[in-house]
Amino acid sequence: MTRVALDLPLGTLIQGWPRIAAFLDGLGLTGLPPDRSVREWLADLPDARLHDMGLDREQLAAHLRHLTDSTAEVTSETIQTVTIHGGRGKSGDSDSADLVVRAGEIVCVVGPTGSGKSRLLADVECLAQGDTPSGRRILLNGAAPTAAQRFAPGCKLVAQISQNMNFVVDLTVGAFLATHARCRQVHRQDDVVERVVAVANTLAGERFGPDVSVTQLSGGQARALMIADAALLTASPIILIDEIENAGINRRQALDLLVAEDKIVLVSTHDPLLALLGHRRVIVRHGRVADVLATSDREKTVLQRLEGIDARIAGLRNRLRHGERVDDV
Numbered sequence: 001m002t003r004v005a006l007d008l009p010l011g012t013l014i015q016g017w018p019r020i021a022a023f024l025d026g027l028g029l030t031g032l033p034p035d036r037s038v039r040e041w042l043a044d045l046p047d048a049r050l051h052d053m054g055l056d057r058e059q060l061a062a063h064l065r066h067l068t069d070s071t072a073e074v075t076s077e078t079i080q081t082v083t084i085h086g087g088r089g090k091s092g093d094s095d096s097a098d099l100v101v102r103a104g105e106i107v108c109v110v111g112p113t114g115s116g117k118s119r120l121l122a123d124v125e126c127l128a129q130g131d132t133p134s135g136r137r138i139l140l141n142g143a144a145p146t147a148a149q150r151f152a153p154g155c156k157l158v159a160q161i162s163q164n165m166n167f168v169v170d171l172t173v174g175a176f177l178a179t180h181a182r183c184r185q186v187h188r189q190d191d192v193v194e195r196v197v198a199v200a201n202t203l204a205g206e207r208f209g210p211d212v213s214v215t216q217l218s219g220g221q222a223r224a225l226m227i228a229d230a231a232l233l234t235a236s237p238i239i240l241i242d243e244i245e246n247a248g249i250n251r252r253q254a255l256d257l258l259v260a261e262d263k264i265v266l267v268s269t270h271d272p273l274l275a276l277l278g279h280r281r282v283i284v285r286h287g288r289v290a291d292v293l294a295t296s297d298r299e300k301t302v303l304q305r306l307e308g309i310d311a312r313i314a315g316l317r318n319r320l321r322h323g324e325r326v327d328d329v
């Protein structure tokens with residue numbers, strides 16, 4: 001077992017490694033102290049308990065090591081959890097908790113300007129191993145990523161859709177997507193291209209076709225195209241989004257699309273509607289994870305009201321765009 005995993009709290013290990021959770025459960029080892037490290041727990045496990053299981057301490061450690069090692073060989077298709085472990089803020093205070101994000105979950109990152117939202121996303125983007133200013137370690141299925149997972153260009157586990165996205169190629173949307181589909185060795189490339197453009201058009205306010213150049217897309221259209229591409233064509237199981245502009249893109253639909261594809265989604269945002277669309281939100285303060293809140297039922301009701309207000313603002317925006325006068329709201 002890697003050092004990182006041995007030093008992890010049991011709770012994190014169980015959440016992050018589903019196979020270990022099942023193994024311990026099968027041995028009747030339930031209700032384990034979530035805050036103790038594996039090393040401490042193993043050392044204190046009574047001999048009688050081990051005897052009942054027909055294992056000695058070494059064998060139990062060896063089984064856990066085997067399960068950890070075999071899950072370390074994960075491919076992009078099998079990333080079930082991303083764990084953000086052991087970080088500290090700008091003044092050196094530790095993050096309030098480890099954060100385990102599961103496939104199909106949206107976690108929003110909120111906090112004042114300069115609080116460390118982008119740092120947190122960047123830590124995930126580079127699969128940090130204590131080598132960034134926050135000291136965070138990112139674990140995949142509970143284990144440290146292999147060198148290939150971190151550095152091999154063909155093994156891109158994390159896709160980032162950033163705020164300042166400029167295309168450096170001058171291709172049409174169709175040619176751009178077809179090139180991507182070819183790189184991914186996707187069958188029936190024409191169908192996929194058509195599907196990505198169609199889905200992007202359901203997200204973007206203003207429609208665009210496959211023949212328009214990517215450099216001519218508006219900010220909202222480019223973001224819609226990248227989200228549709230990330231959901232339908234990119235193999236990366238982890239998607240990071242640095243804000244989705246509120247003008248001209250259906251944010252709920254964009255996130256639903258990624259969740260339907262079982263992606264692990266982290267979104268940094270200042271937008272209340274987007275923040276409440278997440279299943280949970282991480283509150284970042286002075287560079288540190290200060291809290292993690294699950295979106296409550298009352299907040300979901302607030303979200304519905306916000307979406308109503310948002311739709312009215314969108315309607316108003318459209319009328320103004322089309323040169324109309326607005327005498328009422």
Ligand SMILES: Nc1ncnc2c1ncn2[C@@H]1O[C@H](COP(=O)(O)OP(=O)(O)OP(=O)(O)O)[C@@H](O)[C@H]1O
Pocket residue numbers: 088089090111112113114115116117118119120133134286287288
């Ligand atoms: N945990 C940390 N340890 C050390 N430095 C940090 C940490 N978190 C953030 N910083 C530094 O603080 C600065 C601001 O952080 P960052 O850009 O991530 O903030 P932000 O919340 O994304 O801001 P904005 O909302 O303006 O985009 C950066 O220089 C970043 O490197």
